[in-house]
Amino acid sequence: MSSPTNFNYHSDRMLIGAVLIGDIIIAILTFLLFCRHMPGIYHDDAIRQTITVSIMLYFACTYRNGVVLHRRRASTHLIVMRVMSNMFKFTILSVLLFTIGDxxxxxxxxxxxxxxxMTVLISIYRVLVRRIVVAWRRKPNHVHNVVIVGSSENAAELYKEVMETATLGYNVNGYFDDERNPLFPEKATYLGKPEDVLEYLKKHPEVHEVYCCLPSKRSAEILPIIHYCMQNFLHFFSMPNVRNYVHHRMHFTMFGNVACMSLYNEPLSRVENRFIKRAFDIIVSLIFLCTLFPFILLLVGIVTKITMPGPIFFRQKRTGLDGKDFYCLKFRSMKVNKDADTVQATLNDPRKTKWGNIMRKTNLDEMPQFINVLLGQMSIVGPRPHMVKQTNDYSKIIDYYMVRHLIKPGITGWSQVTGFRGETKEIYQMEGRVRGDIWYMEHWTVWLDIYIMYKTVANVVQGDKNAY
Incomplete structure (x- = not known):
């Protein structure tokens, strides 16, 4: 029995490599096409040098998570968005490098x-490769047969994922456990007890992979299965059962030779992504502060002084990155009052003025926060910073509330453009906001930030009923 090609996204490096090579070929041909009819005379050596450096830079921008088409639920939208993200990073870095390096x-x-x-051509190429991969996986002679040993919640979830996702190209022959387990559907085949695994594998050479969920205390039963798999070209996977105490998606990572499971997958934990987001924040906030903001400040300043006494700006202590407090800047939209730092604004709040209502509905009151962004205290997009009192109160009653502070707070955010903006009268509203913030943290891309900014502007134009 020959070893099967494993298209599991954790190990399919050959497909990723082939896709990146195709990207490079498309990029080189496109580059040469645009060079062909350029005015003036350019040395071939200079062009070759630029292409060589560009190839290295492109690999640097895409070698980690730059390809997603091999993943089990990689939609066309996700594939194209990843290409756009790669090309955005590549374009920014290449312009900087070519300018600095002359x-x-x-x-x-x-x-x-x-x-x-290049972006359009590479997107088309990757979508076509994705369709080929899916068609290949669906062929009967390419299906991977697997068996599950043990029947924890993890095992039942694995069965469901594999059998309901045809693009994986997997089939579960059945499961072994001490007895039939009600967690599995009736159509799942019960193959026997764990001590029957070796005999079954000997009689069924069509099996490609074994997924073991037995606890480590049963190592005497697990080791013979591992040894048999190693000697007979079978892939063995150990599945730690953490679902009995953590009902949350876990992410695998390695520290040297030590395997670890983490609760969250954070794109912004990587230095290159933090650099890109920070550079984006600085560029956009500088452009805004040097162009539109002076006129907005003049308008707001004049109207505020006419309509209500007190300062133009309002400084409020809020919770930021890693739970550290900072002073969030806003244009003052309320009368000066003693409850400003403790009581959330409501729909018909008597503290607000008519001019304050206009500013809130148009988001004008948030504009000074671009200064917070430039200072590095906030980002343009991220979880909205809450008052310190809210943080102290909600952190005690909402699970995972403090997780939202693992990234910088934002002027706008995913929760705000998906219906969780404004007053939180009920706990479920804040829970929905927290879920949205954590989702954003785990799915961050530059393009997601741009989309959220677009949705924020669109909501202002259309009118947001939660803006008050």
Missing amino acids: FWHMEPSRYALCMLT
Whole structure:
């Protein structure tokens, strides 16, 4: 029996490598096409040097999680968004490198068109490869047969995932356990007890993989199965059962030779992603503060002084990154009052003025927070920072509430554009906001930030009933 090709996204490095090589070929051909009819004379050596450096830079931008088409539920949208994210990082870094290193490069307009063309062609290429992979996996002779040993909640969840996702190309022959387990559906085949595994594998050479959920205290039963798999070209997977105490998706990681399970997958835990997000924040906030903000400040300042006494700006202590407090800046939309730092604004709050209502509905009151962004206390997109009192109260009654502080707070956020903006009268509203914040933290991309910014503006134009 020959060893099967494993298309599980954790180990399918050959497919990822092939996809990246295809990307590079498309990129080189596109680059040469745009160079062909350029005015002036350019040395071939200079062009070759630029291409070589570009290839290295592209690999640096895509070698980690740059390819997703092999994953079990990689939609066309996800594939294209990942290509756009890769190309955005590549374009920014290549422009910086070519400028600083004085490499030969195209003029900005031509280079921008070249990058856009590459993005479209690579997206089409990857979508086509995805369809080929799915078709390949669905062929009967390419299906991977697996058996499950043990029947914990993890095992039942694995069975469900495998059997309900045809694009995986897997089939579960059945499961072994001390007795039939009601966690599995009736159609799942009960193959016997764990001591029957070796005999079954000897009689069924069509099995490719074994997933073991037995606890470590039963190592005397597990080791013979591992040894048999190693000697007979079978892939053995150990599945730690953490669902009996953590009902949350876990993420696998390695520290040297030590395997670890983490609760959250955080794209912003990587240095390169934090650099990209911070650079984006600085560029956008500087452009805004140097162009539109002076006019907004002048308008707000004049109207505020006419309509209500007191300062133009309002500083409120809020909880930021890693639970540290900072002073969040806003244009004052309420009369000066003693409850400003403890009581949340409500729909018909008597503390608000008519001008304050207008600012809140149009988000004008949030504009000074671009200063917080420039200072590094906030990001343009992220979980909305809460008053310190809210943090102290909700952290005691809502599970995972403090997780939202693992990234910088934002002027706007995913929860705010998906219906969880404004007053939180009931606990479920704050729980929904926290779930949205954690989802954003685990799915961050530059393009998601841009989409949230677009949705924020669109909601202002259309009118947000929760804006008060």
